Amino acid sequence: MPFDTKLTRLLPAPLLALATLLMSACTNSSADLPAASSPVVIPANAETLVLGGGCFWCVEAAYELVPGVLAAESGYAGGKRPNPTYEQVCTGVTGHAEVVKLTFDPAKVTRTALLDYFWDIHNPTTLNRQGADTGTQYRSVIYYANDAEKALILASRERANPGWDGKIVTEVSPLPDYFPAEAYHQDYYRNNPGAGYCQAVIRPKIDKLKKNPLVQP
Secondary structure: OOHHHHHHHHOOHHHHHHHHHHHHHHOOOOOOOOOOOOOOOOOOOOEEEEEEEOOHHHHHHHHOOOOOEEEEEEEEEOOOOOOOOHHHHHHOOOOOEEEEEEEEOOOOOOHHHHHHHHOOOOOOOOOOEEOOEEOHHHOEEEEEOOHHHHHHHHHHHHHHHHHHOOOOOOEEEEOOOEEEOOHHHOOHHHHOOOOHHHHHHHHHHHHHHOOOHHHOO
């Protein structure tokens, strides 16, 4: 799906024109993310975490800032149809959420730290919406694989809730089947730093998150 489809939902005509100019000027700019290592070596002790906080391009880029996160893969979870396409998910009919599957080294970053960071990268109080992106596919959700992980998630949510005036609506559910998104969604911000949506939505978020202690060298 072309990036401008998202952008046109976000901006009135004057701002859209400005964003288009920014896109043209920044097409070859850095995505302000750590350089991707290729191939990624996944240690035997690596763990995973699946969560969603609006557009998966945003969530993926936010977690790629974190030292110890080995991979952040955009995908779909929580729906009724196996192997859904992006177009199907966007209709809301399949029930899937846009999610990111994190693979991380627990010796370098803890699951608790990744969960606490989650509350800073999106607004967990808006039901089925992040900014101008609306629909059940954009819901705030964290999936747990076992009771121990569920306890960590609930504890993290409880710590964060006062900072959001007690209005967090994030879904906490058992981990369902997960399906990777299409190839063009992967590393979207890194690969398309000058795209309109990246400049208007993701770039400001990344600039803000760089001040978070978790992403500091």
